[in-house]
Amino acid sequence: MxxxxxxxxxxxxxxxxxxxxxxxxxxxxxxxxxxxxxxxxxxxxxxxxxxxxxNGIAELAGLRRDGDRLVLGALCRHADVAASPLVREHLPLMHDAAQLTADVQVRNRGTVAGSLAHADPAGDWPAALLALDTHVTVAGPDGTRTVPLAAFLVDAYTTQLGANELITQVAVGIPPGRTGGAYAKFERRAGDFAVASAGVQVTLDEAGRCAAVAISCGAVAPSPFRARAAEAMLAGQALSEDLLAQAEHAVRDEASPFADTRGSVEYKRHLAGVLVRRACVAALARARGERVDTLHL
Amino acid sequence: MTHSVRITVNGEAYEGDVEPRALLVQFLREQLGLTGTHVGCVVGECGACSVLVDGVLVKSCLMLAVQANGREVTTIEGLRRGGRPHPVQEAFVNGFALQCGFCTPGFVMAAHALLARNPNPTEEEIRRDLSSNLCMCTGYVQIVEAVKSVGSDPGTGRHRGQTPERGDSTP
Structure with a gap:
């Protein structure tokens, strides 16, 4: 072939x-x-x-901290993210996603920016980075422009990237203290695309209530989306078991999956809710300073 | 239009012309005759074509030969040292970690890359890492056991998978 x-x-x-x-x-x-x-x-x-x-453009390689942002060059590989102590410390959600993307060989070659440009509805990076403060910078004939990821992703396999444009970097805001994040993914077999996935980033206030929350869902709609109804339920609240259960139900309603070989509509809606809840629990624990390993589901 | 490339494979430099659409695995097998690297699925699912490029494990069916220009490639043929098999190869033989053997070169390269990064992986780490490679005979248990047996022996510093030297009293 x-x-x-x-x-x-x-x-x-x-x-x-x-x-x-x-x-x-x-x-x-x-x-x-x-x-x-x-x-x-x-x-x-x-x-x-x-x-x-x-691949020979040196200025596009690697990842670095630039003030309050983590900047990934367009050639930053999944394995670079997985191996970065900076990512692990400040953006554990990205550490999770990097470890759960495909397999070792693909992680050694594949790039985060490429994953965003490809915009596979079941891809990990579009879903994961949507829960974070992510901006994509593209270079074109008229110079560079920077757009929020939510605007960059238009639809399944469709982005704002013009035919004469190139992604140069992806920047992710480094969150304040008392913030934790997690990315959870369910796959049929190791290294597969997600049947469903969820990213959750939570910032707690001094009293331990939810000061800010972002919830993203992957593979359960034509394009990854922010679960705004579930976010609204959690914002400002003490995150009790009951409230997380309500958010789980809200996510099921917000999902709009289609049936395919990976599962039925009902199954994927259910999974989306379960994964959001698990990612919430892990993100909360991390926001409190607890260590939680990447959720292998 | 063909491109001139210079690729170092198993320590030897090769120069040649490749079509841009030639995959690295085709270059290795068809131009160099290094048929130890196998072609399984050809779409990046099975890992049978795994090789090292500048020491990094890649699937050679997901890389163009022209992309390897100026780089160092290590294939299964390049693992032998001093005329004897690599400890990972010996562990696979000693542990019966192959049935038909088609997937074996890819598994050996992947296990070699894992052990280079993590000399004493846990069983879970081995299983997660090698999930990149498929064995259609499904002999995974022996493969995992073989890789486990290669971890360095803290007593001797030697690979446990290595066959004892002649006259060596180690069992």
Whole structure:
């Protein structure tokens, strides 16, 4: 199984990559990790005439702290996130997601930015990063622009990214103290796409009540979404078992999954609620300074 | 249009021309004749084609050969040291960790990469890490046991999976 024939070009800078995108337009695709693109090309779901391999652009590599933000270059691999002590300390939700994405080999190559650009409805990064203060920066012929992730993600496999634009970085706000986060995922077998997934980020006030909460759901709608009704139930409250149970039910109603080989509509709605509740419990424990390992479900 | 590449494979530099759409696994098998790296699913599901690129475990069916230009690739053929099998290979043989053997090169490369990162993994860590590779004979128990047996022996510092030297009294 081989991709259709294509030309291969290697830009050395973001400017050069953008110039190539402008030149080739819709005929070109950007190759970063290639862990979704290459299989799609082999299956002939995608047949770009030109691949622009950005792996040699040094300025896009790695992750770093920039003030109150964690900045992931467009070439930051899943494994880079999983191995980062900075991520583990400040953004455990991302540590969870990095560990639960695909398998070792794919994590070594695949990129976070690529996952956002691909926007698979069951992908881990779109869902996980939606629960955080995430902004995507893209470079195009008119310079760079930065958009909140919620606006960047338009629909299933559809983003705001123009044919002549390249993601350069993904920035995530480092949360204040008394904040905890968790990402929970249910998969049919290890390394698979999610049947359902949930991200929860909670900040507690001095009295231990919920000062702020963000809940995201993946794989249970055409695109990952924020569970606003459940968030509204929890905000400002002491997070009791009863309240978490109510939020779990609210999430089931907010989900709009379709039936496929991974499960029925009812099953996925149920799972979405369960995963939100489990992620809430883990996020709360972490906000209180307790250690919780990534939830392998 | 073909591209000239220079790829170091198992310590030897190879120069050649590749089509952009040639996968790394095709380059290894068809241009270099290194058929130890197997092609299973070809879509990144099975892990049979796992190799190291600059020491990092990747699926060679999910990487273009042209992307390996200037890099160092290690395949199953490159694990032998001093004419003898690698300790992971010996552990697989000694532990009957293969049936048909098709998935074995990928499992050995994945286990080698795991042990390089984490010399004494727990059973859960082995199982989670090797979930990237599929064995259609489903001989997973022996595979996990074999990898466990390779962890370094704190007494001798030697790989437990290594066959004793001639005259070595270690059982």
């Amino acid at each position: 081989f991709p259709a024939d294509f030309d291969y070009v290697v830009p050395r800078s973001v400017d050069e990559a953008v110039a190539m995108l402008v030149h080739y337009g819709d005929d070109a695709k950007v190759l970063a990790g290639g862990q979704s693109l290459i299989p799609m090309m082999k299956l002939r779901i995608a047949s770009p005439r030109v691949l622009i391999d950005v």
